[in-house]
Amino acid sequence: MKASKILVLAVAASAIATFVVFDLGRFLSLEALRQSQDALAAQYAANPWGLRAAYFALYVLVASLSLPGAVILTLAGGGVFGLGWGLLLVSFASSLGATVSFLAARFVLRDMVQARFGARLADINQGVARDGALYLFSLRLIPVVPFFVINLAMGLTTMRTRTFYWVSQLGMLAGTAVYVNAGTRLAELQSLKDIASPQLLGAFVLLGVFPLVAKALMNFIQQRKVYARWNAVRPQTFDRNLIVIGGGAGGLVSAYIAAAVKAKVTLVEAHKMGGDCLNYGCVPSKALIKSAKLAHQMQHAERYGLHSTPRTSDGRQNLFSFKAVMQRIHDVIAAIEPHDSVERYTGLGVEVLQGYAKIVNPWTVEIALNDGGKQTLTTRSIVIAAGARPFVPPLPGLDKVGYVTSDTLWDEFAKLDEVPKRLVVLGGGPIGCELAQSFARLGSAVTQVEMAPRIMAREDAEVSELAANALRADGVDLLTSHKALRCEIVNGEKVLVVEHAGVEKRIAFDQLLCAVGRSARLAGYGLEELGIPTHKTVQTNEYLQTIYPNIYAAxxxxxxxxxxxxxxxxxxxxxxxxxxxxxxxFKADYSVIPWATFIDPEVARVGLNEQDAKEQGIAYEVTKYGIDDLDRAIADSEAHGFVKVLTVPGKDKILGVTIVGTHAGDLLAEYVLAMKHGLGLNKILGTIHTYPTLAEANKYAAGEWKRAHQPHKLLEWVRKFHDWKRG
Incomplete structure (x- = not known):
């Protein structure tokens, strides 16, 4: 802890100790106030401004240190200065003292608290930013909540100081007025209970609850306002409990859950059930990656003590049929299709309609069926799960030269007799990297173009570098910091023109793959007509509701x-x-979200990496274990990569994990489970892992953390104990 923070704590502790040791609280009692009232009145008459200043300073000191006696001081304000001056002095002194306490807590403790509990406090910080003033005002109106607790707690949040001050000034005014007014009748008071009667406290509680009730009422009014123009068409009864638009992962799970709880649900899908993942994304790409990895292993079979498969005279692989590889991919899709089929979901109780859905009002969906028919259904609720499509950059000449995306390449490349000879991949994200490496391993001369300085920019720099080295080792010509300018056809040859450091470069190609990201499908569903806000995605609240509470997106x-x-x-x-x-x-929980990029070696992550932690100002420790030391990885000739764990400083609490290595996506599951259920590295270290497996890497990473946090002083005493035992 910094010296300045220690000084603040020391000053506060000294003041509190002085108050306790010298029993200064005896001067802040109702009886002591009565006994000194005449003397104070005489002093006030002799030097009104001097007493006001001294009283103001004393009140600020008591309030800022959270010392007992603020109530007596408030009564004194009314008894000595009268209602007007008393209310003025107490109102500003109490608010200023509370703000000093607020700032002290912020200065001394907030950074530490946010560093240790930042992830857990994220929702609280968002709530404070959105409704903090309202809740603080309510708390100030309810005197049963100790104000010093409020001051300290709010200091640990991200609330702005001026917001805290003016809300405190306003929120404490009513209670201050009651006590100052009671002070003007000091002689009549027998005890503080005469002021804080149950009836008065009850009135303040009701007053404090009122803003929350008012907020709920405003939300209700806003909802009615949103629906106002549709009230004339609101159905009296509904055909369905839920209509789901989109048959990808989000839509299938939504429909499955509705059917499981016996709701009447209709799922509308215009194209292929299973969505992008089954038909164009996860499934076909992983099938391709498997074939490409096996081809790579066959080409480098000497690593395993075997004979490598020879290449042809032009350096291309001569060990497979590209058509057979693409056919296998389609066979894999076909094998998984029944899991997401119309028949399966119909059997589960879901009505599946093949067609295009459009929301015409908050409760009505029109479906243009693929067979030419049309159906209109009313529903209590709607889930929009329309997915996303590959983003195609507005690159001059792109349409002229032709291109494929991660959606279209599976059908387009299936028509080819052999792997593309020269392939350009635009984009250095996960999709671009996976496909670039796979086609390079299958024999394509791959050039990958990325405008940013490095690929996989969401990962730490060392991970990006390792991924780049892996791609280059497989023959990918990786061009970072290269901006694509245009496409041309020169003498019948397709060319991509890029710019690097102000210099243009021309890249000839046979096929061009656009993998620069994906954009949400927003058009054609009636969102514009309903006024549902969209900005790259459908805008929702924490419950996944749009501006219409019965319309959701996932x-x-x-x-x-x-x-x-x-x-x-x-x-x-x-x-x-x-x-x-x-x-x-239920609020959607994004606290533990894992993901993986299936290049070789795989990159998998959950929670924070170093890049994120630094951007968010979260303190962390790094523990790293090199997989090159792992027995099973050595036996498999896969001894490369690492496990990197970020933890709370001095604690085994996991903030995030990055794994680079073979089967990293599978190894990550143990950390996902640990983070989800609050298990630390000590628990992982104490878990038996089968030998020899790759999963032991997780245990050894935990062991590295343990060694770095050995209790050295205790171990020194243990050494002395063993020395003594030996005599």
Missing amino acids: GDVAGPYQFTHTAAHQAWYAAVNALFGDFKK
Whole structure:
């Protein structure tokens, strides 16, 4: 702790100790006030401004140190100065003293508290930013809540100082007036109970609750206002409890949950059930990655004591049929399709309609069926789970040269007799990196273009560097800090023109893959006509509600994460809130979100990495274990990568984990479980891990943390004990 903070604590502790040791509290009693009232009155008459200043300073001191006696001082204000001056002095002195206490707590403790509990306090900080003034005002009006507790607690939040001051000034005014007025009748008071009667306290509690009731009433009025223009078309009865738009992960889980709780639910999907993940994303890309990895292992079989597969004279691999590889990918999709099929979900109790859905009012959905028909349904609630599509940059000449995306390449490349000879990949995110490495391993001459200084920018710099080295080792010509300018056809050859450090460079290619991100599907669903705000995604609150409380969004269309597992995670909240929100609503929880990029070696992460922690100002310790030391990794010739764990300084509480290495996505699950349920590294270290497995890396990482936090003084005494035992 800094010397300045220690000094503040020392001054406060000394003042409090002086108050206690010298029993100064005896001067702040009702009896002592009565005995000194005449003397104070005489002094006030002789030197009114001097006494006012001394009284003001004393009140600020008592309030700032949270010393007992503020009530007696308030009574004294009324008894000595009268209602007018007493109210003025006490109101400003109490607010100023409370603010000093607030600032002291902030200066001494807030950084430490936010560093240790920042993740848990995130929701509180957001709530304070949104409604902090309202809640502080309510607390100030309820005298049963100790004000010093409020001062200290608010100092630990992100509330602005001036907001704290003016809300305290206003919120304490009513109670201050009551006590100052009581002080003007000091001779009549027998005890403080004569002031703080149950009736008065009850009145203040009701007064304090009023702003919260008013807020709820305002929310109700706002909801009625949102629905006002639709009241004429609101159905008296409804065809469905829930209509879900989109048959991807978010939509399927929403519909499944509704059917499981016996709600009448309709799922509308215009194209393929299973959405992007099954048909264009997770499933086909992982099937491709598996084939590419096996081809890579065959090419480097000498690492395993075997003969490598030879290449052709032009350096291309001669060990597979590209058509067969693409056919296998489609076979994998077909094998998984029944899990997400119309038949399966119909069997679960979900009505599945194939067509395009449009919301025409908050309770009505029109479906243009794929067979040419049309159906209109009314519903209590709606979940929009329309997903996202690849973003295609506005690159001049792009349409002329032609391109594929992560959605279209599976069908387009299936038409090819062989792997593309020269492939350009635009984008250095997870999708671009996975596909660039895979096609390079299958024999394409891959050039990957990224405008940013490094690939996988959401990861720590060392992870980006390791990923870049892995791609380059597989033959990818990785061009970072290169901006794509335009596409051209020169003498029948397709060319991408890029710029680097002010110099243009021309890259010839046969196929171009756009993998620069994905954008939410927002058009065509009636969102604009309903006035539902969208900015890159559908705007929702913490319950995944749009401005219409009965219309929800989940998955890629809602953000903030574009992962299949977060879409399914959000779908639970959206469906449960839509069906049971009248009784209880649940805030979507993003506290423990894992993800992985399936390059080789894999990159997996949950929680904070160093980059995030620094940006958010969160204190952390780093523990790192190199997988090159792991027995199973050595045996598998996969001895590269690391486990990096961020913990609270001095504690084993996990803030985040990054794993780079083979099967990193699988290894991460242990840390996801630990973080979700508040388990620290000591618990992981105390868990038996099968030998020899890759999972031992997690145990050894925990062991590295333990060694760095050995109780050295205790161990020195233990050494002396053993020396004594030996005689």
